[in-house]
Amino acid sequence: MQVEQVPSPNFNDRKHKVDMLVLHYTGMESGEAALTRMCDPSAEVSAHYMVWEDGRITQLVAEDKRAWHAGVSVWQGDTDLNSRSVGIEIVNGGHDVPLIDGTLAPYPDVQVDALIALCKGILSRHDIPASRVVAHSDIAPARKTDPGEHFPWARLAADGIGLWPSSAALSLDESSLMPGDSGPAVSDLQNMLHAIGYGLEANGTYDETTRLVISAFQRRYVSAQITGAADPETLERIANVYGLIAGAA
Template sequence: MEIIASPSPNFDFRQYPVNMLVLHYTGMESGHAALDRMCDPEAKVSSHYMVWEDGRIDQLVAEDRRAWHAGVSRWQGDQDLNSRSIGIEIVNGGHDFPLADGSLPPFPLPQIQALIALIRKILADHDIPATRIVGHSDIAPDRKQDPGEHFPWQMLAQAGIGFWPEVEGTNDPDVDGKSLSPGETGASVRRMQEFLAGIGYALDCNGSYDPPTEAVVRAFQRRWLPDRVSGIADIQTLRRIGAVFDFYSA
């Protein structure tokens, strides 16, 4: 695996050991535009690596330094995720630059194969549990959508990276119950919020299916149920929440 040095000035010093991996898409018109931006000192944004469509990999920031990719974000009760994580930008236009027919641009196989090889290298060097391999939308659900519902999380799990639930349900009747929708309140909503917070999402377990809860449900679906990104917790979503919670809390 060849890694090209493309140093960015946008970094500082870590405050915590590395124990997270955050995946992004670039969300720009081209990889060159994304690379130029991440190397522009005025942009104040960067990542440790960028993976091109053809599988080339650029390294912008050394892994022992704090790249500026996560922004205001939280996961499993932690903040300052830039200090705790390695960030990888994957060249893809995403929601901002869809294809001509409106669909999201695919991630080419050589790109995903290179990404898998890079992540395996990172995991060999750092103690990063499967529960802390996340997308940008997981850690900032109110403002981010990347790497998007078109990102092949299941393919990564099949390569031994992260997790993909093989079970559709949970034995907990409070989670595997009736569907829930924005605006609802009550114990069932609170229980769902507790499961989502137990997975790692930053969420106030107040029993109200409010806009922040809808944003988290949508982020969960984008990651775990990419064919139904609605923000509505239907039965399949509730079952999947329970299955992921069971794995994350094991």
């Protein structure tokens, strides 16, 4: 795997060891525009790597340095995620630059193959649990939607990168929870999402923060229905992901 070096000035020293991998899309008109921005000192943004549509990989910041990609974020109770993570920007317009018909541009197979190879290398160099391979939208659900519901998380998980619950485990009932609901069932839901890693505390009320976290979860695991409502499939998926994490603890 060849990696082009284009150093960015936007980095500083880490305060923690690396134990996370955060995936983003660039959300710009082109990879060239994203690269220029991440190398602009006034932008104050960067990532360790960028993966182009044709599978090329560019490194901007050394892995032992703190790149500036996560912003204000939280996962599994940790903050300053820039100090804890390797950040990868994947060239894709996403929601910011959709296709002319309004759909999201797909991630080409050659790009995903290169990303998988890059991630495997990173995971071989750092002790990163599967539960800490995350989307930008996971760690900042009120602000971010990348790498988007069109990102192939299941394909990465099949190669040992991140988590993916088995669809065969679904045995749906008719229960659901909606924004505005309250009570012990909502508290249980919030506790499971918090245990998975989302920055959500159990207050027993299906409030706006809960809706945003549910939307982020759906964007990754139930991508056909990003409603913010905890329908039966979403509830079952949450329980399955929670079970994967609890079983690995």
